[in-house]
Amino acid sequence: MRSALVWFRRDLRSFDHAALYYALRRFERVHCVFVFDREILDALPDRQDRRVEFIWRSVQELDAALDRLSRQSGGAGGGLCVRHARADEAIPRLARELGVDAVYANRDYEPAARARDRRVAERLAAVGIAFEDFKDQVIFERDEVLTQSGQPYSVFTPYKNAWLKKLDGFYTQSYPVARYAARFAPKAEGERIPDLAALGYEPTNLAGLRLPVGMSGGRKLLDDFAARIGRYRETRDFPAVKGVSYLSPHLRFGTVSIRELAAFAWAEGGAGAETWLSELIWRDFYQMILWHHPRVVDASFKPEYERIVWDDAPELFAAWCEGRTGYPIVDAAMRQLNTTGYMHNRLRMIAASFLTKDLGVDWRRGERYFADRLIDYDLASNNGGWQWAASTGCDAQPYFRIFNPVTQSQRFDREGAFIRRYVPELARVPGKFIHAPAKMGAADQAACGVRIGHDYPAPVVDHAVARGLTLTRFAAARM
Numbered sequence: 108m109r110s111a112l113v114w115f116r117r118d119l120r121s122f123d124h125a126a127l128y129y130a131l132r133r134f135e136r137v138h139c140v141f142v143f144d145r146e147i148l149d150a151l152p153d154r155q156d157r158r159v160e161f162i163w164r165s166v167q168e169l170d171a172a173l174d175r176l177s178r179q180s181g182g183a184g185g186g187l188c189v190r191h192a193r194a195d196e197a198i199p200r201l202a203r204e205l206g207v208d209a210v211y212a213n214r215d216y217e218p219a220a221r222a223r224d225r226r227v228a229e230r231l232a233a234v235g236i237a238f239e240d241f242k243d244q245v246i247f248e249r250d251e252v253l254t255q256s257g258q259p260y261s262v263f264t265p266y267k268n269a270w271l272k273k274l275d276g277f278y279t280q281s282y283p284v285a286r287y288a289a290r291f292a293p294k295a296e297g298e299r300i301p302d303l304a305a306l307g308y309e310p311t312n313l314a315g316l317r318l319p320v321g322m323s324g325g326r327k328l329l330d331d332f333a334a335r336i337g338r339y340r341e342t343r344d345f346p347a348v349k350g351v352s353y354l355s356p357h358l359r360f361g362t363v364s365i366r367e368l369a370a371f372a373w374a375e376g377g378a379g380a381e382t383w384l385s386e387l388i389w390r391d392f393y394q395m396i397l398w399h400h401p402r403v404v405d406a407s408f409k410p411e412y413e414r415i416v417w418d419d420a421p422e423l424f425a426a427w428c429e430g431r432t433g434y435p436i437v438d439a440a441m442r443q444l445n446t447t448g449y450m451h452n453r454l455r456m457i458a459a460s461f462l463t464k465d466l467g468v469d470w471r472r473g474e475r476y477f478a479d480r481l482i483d484y485d486l487a488s489n490n491g492g493w494q495w496a497a498s499t500g501c502d503a504q505p506y507f508r509i510f511n512p513v514t515q516s517q518r519f520d521r522e523g524a525f526i527r528r529y530v531p532e533l534a535r536v537p538g539k540f541i542h543a544p545a546k547m548g549a550a551d552q553a554a555c556g557v558r559i560g561h562d563y564p565a566p567v568v569d570h571a572v573a574r575g576l577t578l579t580r581f582a583a584a585r586m
Contacts, residue, residue: 118361185291459496
């Protein structure tokens with residue numbers, strides 16, 4: 108009996124799944140596996156990692172969903188084989204044990220993942236087992252959207268225009284997994300999902316956050332957002348307002364389908380849906396950039412900016428990480444990240460601009476800090492966003508346009524509601540001072556119970572001075 112093994116990675120769903128669909132359609136029996144990859148998990152700095160818990164809970168739901176699909180189709184039940192090991196060792200070993208003819212997976216575009224998949228493919232080929240991967244996490248990949256001269260785009264707007272011109276129903280149609288679900292192979296007796304402790308991790312505050320997990324969580328968030336997508340363009344930049352979709356962790360781990368999301372936005376139309384679709388296109392754009400230019404992981408997209416002399420400022424970097432810079436919008440953003448594993452997109456731009464342009468710290472240090480803490484961390488998007496803010500990337504914010512953290516705060520958190528939520532020591536500060544509390548005199552400080560420099564820090568840098576230093580720094584690199 109011809110059989111295959113489907114390797115789940117960042118695609119933790121039982122529906123509209125390319126690799127799963129092709130395996131079920133082509134083979135008589137299909138096994139499924141997820142690997143808690145020790146190469147990744149053992150390197151994480153915190154044993155309480157919300158991403159690990161998000162994945163763990165989503166894997167549990169996926170396991171049950173696969174079994175249910177099989178039984179509803181008249182099969183004998185199914186589910187996941189789950190391993191806690193190095194994936195490049197566990198997958199070839201399991202494939203041999205099961206005697207499968209092929210291993211199917213959905214494509215990953217990160218350099219480390221590509222190297223891992225090459226190792227797996229080589230080890231499988233050595234024992235006569237095929238390895239095949241499929242496009243699943245983006246609408247257009249690799250060379251599917253190129254310039255007229257056949258080169259990858261490096262500027263977003265023409266890429267977006269070409270992307271939209273190419274889009275049609277073919278690229279967003281769903282893969283009907285359920286049609287072949289009777290072909291799932293039953294799990295081996297005694298096969299269990301290890302608990303968090305067995306993985307070396309502890310529970311986090313994920314359950315207390317307003318972030319539902321798994322496929323059901325993704326569906327809940329999408330249904331909620333669908334009712335307000337028409338207001339997305341007007342509300343998306345205000346962190347105190349429920350304006351965004353909150354689907355980014357689900358996109359990262361594939362508990363939702365990018366095809367379904369793009370098809371929904373395309374069909375919905377209107378300013379809100381078009382703006383949100385543009386954000387999905389940014390995601391494809393950065394994956395394309397990472398594929399064609401893997402050097403951006405550690406280097407500036409614009410080579411001349413590798414000459415920038417960044418400041419080695421450990422005390423300033425620590426103040427930024429801990430949310431005690433004296434700029435309330437920056438501090439609120441960093442405290443949101445540290446508390447929840449999430450940061451609003453507008454705040455990501457503000458925080459990144461402040462670190463690189465006000466503090467003069469290398470963007471790579473900030474990118475790594477976000478990578479360690481964001482639930483939705485995605486290398487391509489995180490790297491692209493940081494290089495945009497630092498003005499070192501493709502289609503970047505021009506280096507001479509530098510976010511003023513006070514005016515950004517006044518514009519996007521006018522009443523200070525978001526600041527007061529995450530910087531509670533400023534809760535009683537009057538609105539006219541909430542964006543720059545250091546401007547309060549002694550009497551005002553006493554009236555609201557905040558002593559600047561004691562209860563809340565004075566600004567660690569002067570923005571106007573820092574702006575001048577940044578212009579000089581970039582000008583020197585461009586000479």
